Amino acid sequence: MHPALAIAAKDVRQRLRDRSAIVLGIVAPLVIAALMSLAFRGAETIHLTVGVVNSDHGSAAAGLLSALRSPGLKDLVTVVPEQSEGSASAAVHAGHAGAAIIIPSGFTNSVSRSRPLPLTTLTNVNNTVAAQITSSIAQSFVAQVNADRLSVATASAAGEPTGSAAAALDKAHLSLPIQTVQRAFGAKRLKTISYYGPSMAIFFLLFTISFTARSFFVERDQGNIERMLAAPLRPRSVLFGKVLSAFVFGIVSLSIIAAVTTFAFGADWGNPLAAGLLSLAMVLAVTATTALVIGVAHTQRQAEGISSFAVFGLALLGGNFVFVSVTPPIMQRLALLTPNGWALRGYTDLATTGGGLAIVGLPIAAILIYTLVVATAASVLAPRALTP
Amino acid sequence: MATVEDVTTSVPVLEVSGITRRFGDRLAVDDVSFSIPPGEIYGLLGPNGAGKTTTIKMICGLLQADSGTARVAGHQAGTLAAKAVVGYVPQDVALYPDLTGRENLQFLGRLFGLRGEVLDERVDEALELSDLADRAGEHLSSYSGGMQRRLNIAAGLLNHPVLLVLDEPTVGVDPQSRHAILERVQSFGQLGMAVVYTTHYMEEAERVCDRVGIIDQGRLVAEGTRRELVDRLGERDRIDLGASGDIERWAEACRALDGVDGAAVADHQVQLLVHEGRKLLPAVLEAAERTGVQVSSVDVVEPDLEAVFLHLTGTALRE
Numbered sequence: 001m002h003p004a005l006a007i008a009a010k011d012v013r014q015r016l017r018d019r020s021a022i023v024l025g026i027v028a029p030l031v032i033a034a035l036m037s038l039a040f041r042g043a044e045t046i047h048l049t050v051g052v053v054n055s056d057h058g059s060a061a062a063g064l065l066s067a068l069r070s071p072g073l074k075d076l077v078t079v080v081p082e083q084s085e086g087s088a089s090a091a092v093h094a095g096h097a098g099a100a101i102i103i104p105s106g107f108t109n110s111v112s113r114s115r116p117l118p119l120t121t122l123t124n125v126n127n128t129v130a131a132q133i134t135s136s137i138a139q140s141f142v143a144q145v146n147a148d149r150l151s152v153a154t155a156s157a158a159g160e161p162t163g164s165a166a167a168a169l170d171k172a173h174l175s176l177p178i179q180t181v182q183r184a185f186g187a188k189r190l191k192t193i194s195y196y197g198p199s200m201a202i203f204f205l206l207f208t209i210s211f212t213a214r215s216f217f218v219e220r221d222q223g224n225i226e227r228m229l230a231a232p233l234r235p236r237s238v239l240f241g242k243v244l245s246a247f248v249f250g251i252v253s254l255s256i257i258a259a260v261t262t263f264a265f266g267a268d269w270g271n272p273l274a275a276g277l278l279s280l281a282m283v284l285a286v287t288a289t290t291a292l293v294i295g296v297a298h299t300q301r302q303a304e305g306i307s308s309f310a311v312f313g314l315a316l317l318g319g320n321f322v323f324v325s326v327t328p329p330i331m332q333r334l335a336l337l338t339p340n341g342w343a344l345r346g347y348t349d350l351a352t353t354g355g356g357l358a359i360v361g362l363p364i365a366a367i368l369i370y371t372l373v374v375a376t377a378a379s380v381l382a383p384r385a386l387t388p
Numbered sequence: 389m390a391t392v393e394d395v396t397t398s399v400p401v402l403e404v405s406g407i408t409r410r411f412g413d414r415l416a417v418d419d420v421s422f423s424i425p426p427g428e429i430y431g432l433l434g435p436n437g438a439g440k441t442t443t444i445k446m447i448c449g450l451l452q453a454d455s456g457t458a459r460v461a462g463h464q465a466g467t468l469a470a471k472a473v474v475g476y477v478p479q480d481v482a483l484y485p486d487l488t489g490r491e492n493l494q495f496l497g498r499l500f501g502l503r504g505e506v507l508d509e510r511v512d513e514a515l516e517l518s519d520l521a522d523r524a525g526e527h528l529s530s531y532s533g534g535m536q537r538r539l540n541i542a543a544g545l546l547n548h549p550v551l552l553v554l555d556e557p558t559v560g561v562d563p564q565s566r567h568a569i570l571e572r573v574q575s576f577g578q579l580g581m582a583v584v585y586t587t588h589y590m591e592e593a594e595r596v597c598d599r600v601g602i603i604d605q606g607r608l609v610a611e612g613t614r615r616e617l618v619d620r621l622g623e624r625d626r627i628d629l630g631a632s633g634d635i636e637r638w639a640e641a642c643r644a645l646d647g648v649d650g651a652a653v654a655d656h657q658v659q660l661l662v663h664e665g666r667k668l669l670p671a672v673l674e675a676a677e678r679t680g681v682q683v684s685s686v687d688v689v690e691p692d693l694e695a696v697f698l699h700l701t702g703t704a705l706r707e
Binding site for chain 1 (some may be wrong): 484491494498499
């Protein structure tokens with residue numbers, strides 16, 4: 001067995017016996033991914049119940065109800081009739097309805113007057129999403145009515161008889177204006193677990209950097225590295241063995257997390273071959289970063305500090321905690337300087353497009369460029385760590 | 389690859405010639421030369437910081453000499469060929485607490501290219517040698533300090549070295565384990581292995597070493613058998629005096645006495661190197677009274693390596 005393989009095998013054996021390594025490498029990412037998936041599940045399938053108090057029963061009220069029950073909103077809103085403002089208020093307060101709309105008595109008739117009656121929305125501060133959506137729907141409807149009123153007023157000013165204008169309003173097809181429909185360029189919707197599964201797997205994979213670097217300096221302080229160097233092997237075999245163990249542990253960790261999140265939580269990692277190659281590239285990047293930290297640090301404490309900085313810096317920039325797409329443009333650009341940012345982009349594309357290798361070609365290339373640059377720096381700096 | 393069996397007694401296993409090493413401005417090892425034939429146990433005796441560890445690290449290829457050479461079985465120290473025939477036992481237990489005794493030995497054996505049956509045989513042999521065969525499957529963390537030391541030494545024998553380098557293997561070891569370790573080291577020499585044994589314990593050097601090199605401040609100030617070194621003292625005696633008070637001042641007063649060749653202070657003791665110790669005692673005690681020192685013990689001892697060290701360096705080994 002090549003000395004580097006012996007060193008890697010020994011390290012992997014030690015890590016598999018180390019409960020904290022198992023927790024950090026496998027248990028924690030699974031638990032956190034599951035929790036984050038639960039926490040953000042609402043963001044991927046928003047649906048709300050809106051209570052409607054119809055005290056008007058006129059054509060304008062019918063138009064609003066028709067709009068709320070239109071095919072465009074049926075996946076988003078369920079309309080529940082309420083008898084009075086009091087019952088609607090109670091339903092919103094109890095959480096049975098996300099929000100409510102009060103259509104006042106005489107609303108239809110008031111539309112043709114100079115001072116029309118307002119629609120009222122009841123909202124709950126504990127459900128701001130429902131409040132915003134309901135208000136938005138009500139405002140859109142009111143804007144439509146106002147546009148119709150303007151049309152009628154314009155026709156009346158142009159000499160049309162008042163009755164004819166009123167009839168025109170009656171017949172107006174009240175509906176919400178053209179709406180925007182959000183849709184990713186991929187064919188499939190991205191499930192939260194499909195983002196946070198890979199995201200947390202990568203985040204905890206980054207901890208391999210601190211784990212391995214720390215272990216190297218502990219062994220150096222305890223004389224184990226020196227003892228290895230007294231054996232007939234080349235010094236770089238020691239370094240290679242150490243980072244090889246990080247590579248193996250990273251692959252094992254990612255594979256287990258991918259399998260569990262797929263089969264237990266329904267995550268979609270996309271095409272297995274493409275996801276596998278992407279993961280391989282990401283683990284290589286982590287391995288190279290580990291070697292660089294060993295090269296830059298001089299002591300165990302320095303290794304811990306530098307690796308913590310690297311782990312959290314990469315995780316924050318790369319989007320392991322929040323969707324990069326909701327961050328400011330500068331953060332989105334910075335994410336593309338990190339291997340984990342590219343990896344997450346790759347996993348997301350795989351999950352939403354159903355594509356294969358072609359989809360992850362660019363992310364893999366970007367990660368490998370990062371790896372090459374970091375590995376080159378590490379090959380210059382890391383051998384210093386072996387010098388007493 | 390050379391082994392103990394095929395290294396003849398006519399060729400030194402280790403030849404060190406003028407090796408020098410600096411750390412910044414500090415000269416850690418200064419022009420040290422010595423050689424060791426097969427089967428000889430060579431002691432490097434000196435106080436902490438004398439340059440012993442730096443010297444053996446250069447022999448083992450862990451440090452590069454600024455100048456001079458070291459050759460092991462004809463190979464330049466530090467080359468893979470030289471490392472293959474050297475067994476290195478570091479001062480601290482450099483093993484893994486979370487691996488079993490057997491796993492530790494297997495790992496280190498693999499670094500020497502051992503595998504399969506040969507590896508198993510060598511590991512079993514090392515476990516037998518360290519009397520740990522029955523606990524081979526237990527984690528090192530469950531071993532006592534003495535057991536860990538024994539395994540630490542046995543690990544240095546896995547490659548059947550022609551040269552075994554032991555760096556203060558008994559530091560921090562209880563007397564019983566120390567005795568066992570010293571017995572074992574003596575047996576290595578009988579097996580034909582050359583041994584470099586560093587220590588700052590004079591008794592250990594006297595007991596196990598065939599020859600001793602006395603090293604102080606990076607320089608090898610003398611070497612020879614115990615007899616040869618002690619003979620350098622001539623008719624001198626060593627007087628160890630336990631005392632309290634300003635013993636530095638007392639030692640200074642003693643140095644001024646006729647017949648005192650050297651005086652050193654260590655561990656609340658004054659060591660004197662004198663001619664005709666018993667005759668000189670009254671003057672020494674009078675100096676103690678004069679300097680206000682209370683003497684608690686007086687011991688006139690036979691010339692030994694400690695006295696040699698005092699004679700050669702003017703300081704005590706434990707200083």
